[in-house]
Amino acid sequence: MTEKKPRVGFTTGVFDLMHIGHLNLLERCRERCDYLIVAICDDEYLRKYKHREPVFPEDDRMRLIGALKCVDQVVQINTAETEDKMLCVERFHFDVLFAGDDWEGSERFRITAEQFAPLGIDIVFLPYTKEISTTQIRRRIKAENL
Numbered sequence: 001m002t003e004k005k006p007r008v009g010f011t012t013g014v015f016d017l018m019h020i021g022h023l024n025l026l027e028r029c030r031e032r033c034d035y036l037i038v039a040i041c042d043d044e045y046l047r048k049y050k051h052r053e054p055v056f057p058e059d060d061r062m063r064l065i066g067a068l069k070c071v072d073q074v075v076q077i078n079t080a081e082t083e084d085k086m087l088c089v090e091r092f093h094f095d096v097l098f099a100g101d102d103w104e105g106s107e108r109f110r111i112t113a114e115q116f117a118p119l120g121i122d123i124v125f126l127p128y129t130k131e132i133s134t135t136q137i138r139r140r141i142k143a144e145n146l
């Protein structure tokens, strides 16, 4: 009897100032696959798209996320790979892409769904944890002088 092939899951994000929303998402991802690869967006992507410096640099963000027991492998991706998930498929050969449902309906994921359909790669959106984000934490620290 042949063994069932493990289902490889993949998700991406900046994961700066790691918080409970990140952990909720990653635990939910891991419940839905056998091997979870988390791709950390590099500092250059953060500067370009969020127009700010990272609080924790890319190597630290990778170590923090990689130390979680729900994460099997952590990798770093550049801006091109963050924007074009086909480049990630070529590098990491996953079966399912996970994202927070704040991305549902976005142009980037609409294109990705079209590209993935013929390859049989699933896209699964998972509930975004309300009332916490890196941006909110940064704002609170400033506003409340924490």
Ligand code: CTP
Binding pocket: 012, 013, 014, 015, 016, 021, 022, 025, 050, 098, 099, 100, 101, 102, 103, 127, 128, 129, 130, 131, 132, 133, 134, 135, 136
């Ligand atoms: N995420 C989530 N719930 C949150 C915050 C993030 O599920 N409260 C998910 C996002 O949907 C994404 C991943 O965690 O799939 C990484 O998100 P990231 O953008 O790095 O974190 P944010 O806290 O949203 O950062 P920012 O405020 O800079 O946008």
